[in-house]
Amino acid sequence: MLHATLIKGSFQDSVTLMVLSRDLSQAPHVNRVSVMMGTPANKDVFRETGLWHPALEAATPNDLCVVVDCDDPDPAVAEQVAAELKERLARMARDRRASGYAVARSWRRARQLLPDANIALVSVAGHYAAEPTRQALEDGCHVMMFSDNVSYEQELELKSIARDKGLIVMGPDCGTAIVNKAPLAFANRVPAGPIAIVGASGTGIQELGSQIARLGGGITHAIGLGGRDLSERIGGISALTALDMVARDPDSRVVAFVSKPPAPTVRTRIFERMRALGKPVVALFLGERPSRRVFGNVHLAGTLDEAAALAVELAAADAQAARLPNVCGRGVCGLYTGGTLAAEAALLLAETLDLAPDASHDEGYMLRAGGHRIIDLGDDAYTRGRPHPMIDPTLRSDMIRGLADDPAYGVLLLDIVLGFGGHRDPAGEAAAAVAAMRAARCDSAPIVVIATVTGTAADPQDRGSQIAKLEEAGIFVADSVRAAVLLAVRAITPTAPSSSEPPDLLRAEPAVVNIGLRGFADDLSANGVRVVHQQWEPVAGGNPRLQRLVALMQ
């Protein structure tokens, strides 16, 4: 048995209504309660879910429709529900008045209350989202469109307007953004750090941020693009703007990007922009299977956790490189006693710098290109009539000392191999040779020395004390050959000059006009972000013909 009540002119947001529906359905003697605004789409839902009542015919999008399904024909049950609903609405109105932020009935009023507003957070139903978005853009505000069901045409139009005005539209259909710690819609409290996240999808951004936090890293901002931004039709407009913004943001030292595989032409454009960003970028095009994993500054990840781990590692390398002497533009020399370690270093360095590894391996050269060289000193060329350099590192020590006269090299990569059968103090030998080389080298040619240590705490040489010896000698110890090459590349790569004009969205203290779901304003306010909630209702009661008339008259 269905009972219906209309509450005229009482607009509530969809989440509020759903929570009300769920809670009121728990009332005694009631099968189900549905509370929705009287939009045409919602009327269809009432019909499809068997809750249609003729009284709903008269409802407008500004009217609250309450349908109570109960077995009791007595109207008292439904009246009880309606009374409970009205009391809840009144209580919510009181709570809102007591909240720490202002509520406005119009965009103009919201702007008067928050004259320096720079972001509009739009979460009205998709059908209506374009209009408040356009208004905010024309008024110079960036927009986060939480709303979904925005048409391609509208998305393209709004993003084009934004681009022309130096603004960004985040979304539509993007659940997450964090700008200067302001949580825009669904957002996590991720520790502050040097990684900027740019992502097409909400949970992709959320998971990246969570994994970064789990690994001890942190973020500057998280910019959402919307699931269709990288389609052929939208052309990645917001992605390109976001990449420009994080490129110009001096605090964002590493960029982590996540999306589905973009349309091919868009992928090309995005990838070119990444390559030219002047910062390390981790790109996860989820579903692509990249065979090559690194292209200069751009690292392709395969999964969300891998992308986060790479970003954290690159940020650590960046921080480490800032403490190293400037060896920008100079060569990398790898002197390895382990053949496989030399091969891995050569492969990774070649892949990163787009060089060809040395195929012939003459004289143990695993790489000899672009001013860099990686040598396997265990090659026959070096062991004929001599013990293997893991047993007797004399030859390598001589070669290290020889670098005193070779200022072209700015980075020296070494391996220290511990274990039975090997030299009793390979770190001590390497440290002494590095000290002698540095003493003989001219001051204008510093050299960064990065070692990896193969061996365990239980090995006769003791990994811990070997590492201590290296570090005392000013040698950086990397956790793996991959990490060593990553740091070497970071050290020799020019860093982007500090931007003279950081983007205002990322620099300014955020001030948000929240249009739609009230809860987002609560969260912003609770996080100390200045916010005005615009209590949004469809223009002209949601009647499309009247709306067009109103638009023409404005």
Place this chain on the structure above:
Amino acid sequence: MLHATLIKGSFQDSVTLMVLSRDLSQAPHVNRVSVMMGTPANKDVFRETGLWHPALEAATPNDLCVVVDCDDPDPAVAEQVAAELKERLARMARDRRASGYAVARSWRRARQLLPDANIALVSVAGHYAAEPTRQALEDGCHVMMFSDNVSYEQELELKSIARDKGLIVMGPDCGTAIVNKAPLAFANRVPAGPIAIVGASGTGIQELGSQIARLGGGITHAIGLGGRDLSERIGGISALTALDMVARDPDSRVVAFVSKPPAPTVRTRIFERMRALGKPVVALFLGERPSRRVFGNVHLAGTLDEAAALAVELAAADAQAARLPNVCGRGVCGLYTGGTLAAEAALLLAETLDLAPDASHDEGYMLRAGGHRIIDLGDDAYTRGRPHPMIDPTLRSDMIRGLADDPAYGVLLLDIVLGFGGHRDPAGEAAAAVAAMRAARCDSAPIVVIATVTGTAADPQDRGSQIAKLEEAGIFVADSVRAAVLLAVRAITPTAPSSSEPPDLLRAEPAVVNIGLRGFADDLSANGVRVVHQQWEPVAGGNPRLQRLVALMQ
């Protein structure tokens, strides 16, 4: 000025000689001292390095040649060096007599002293290595050939003999093996654990072991193959034997394999064997660029540290799966509130199990194949007229409870998404639904529930207490979607039956005959391994013609 001395019939191994040369070169008034056995190759080295002296002409491979280069024409300087050398040799002989293991002059004598010897460690010069290797194989011992410069023909012949006798030749030119904790040649003390390493190169094995130890993992054994084992000519004979051995070893739960890219036909054979191994395998063909990263039980890694991390992760999943109920052969059901998380789970599950992800995404299905399904409950099909499941998880909870009637599924994958805007207690809701579903499910159909938690410690829901709620409800919490899928696959995959016949090399207490470098026997003895050192000297003084005659007469 050069002075030469011959010490007849005093064979020393090459490493000992090199250490002596280095130390004696520090003597006063001396430029350089070189001490080598009088082999033809060493005589060439004397000539090439400007240390040739006519007295060397008479030297045989069993004679110690001492050449002293000094500016002083007084022979007293050289005599002083020779005296010092003789004293050192006498001291070494005393030390050796005091060492804890026996020394034999022949293979036969060594076998008498160690009747249950099962491994021969051969490190004589490559030119001579085949003969003691063949002898050991024919006597039923496995062989680790540390020696390099063994010809392809000899390697193929020796490995074929080994294969026919159910034995393995590790090496030649392989620096490392660890069998039942016995360090064979260069080796690290890696903690005990469930990972078996199989590798073509010494430092590849050493670095894998070190990285596994660094990540808290451990190994059963490390089997070296030699750098050419995977060539077309050798055909991966030792690799196939090693894979068979670790397959039959019940303690080896995960296999980590490292080599250069094998010859194509060999790669096919090795890969097939890996696929049929019945255990998770991580394969690193260093230099290959795999675009697909997982084929059922075989995971392809790109770098040494990645291979180690994967192996440790797979071992952890294996240990975890052993504590889970048996859901072998049943389906995986993923009910995700986050679209990107659903997409990642579907991609990884499809890739692992060789299924096609659902391209149309109808009804939010990201995967619907092979008895598995992954659904994105944020899809329009589920959110029309309802709040997003991150806000209101009721729909998902209903679907979880619905699994009570669907025993086909043995694993349930869930995401718990925290943060502003989301539900206040998603873990509590999921835990309650899982408890209800389990209570209603028949006992013969257990279900493994694996959740990931997206969110940080600072989120309003508090990641730590959300995880605790899940764990209290018997839900396993994985660190990432990738880890969750890995565990899910492990749970539904049949495990190899316990071998009825574990390989004797890996089961028996190792007993080693060390032939060549004395230091390896010292290391074995120091590690509590029973060892006899065979003081090896070339047959017939190293004269090839005499050797052939001796061989004919035997």
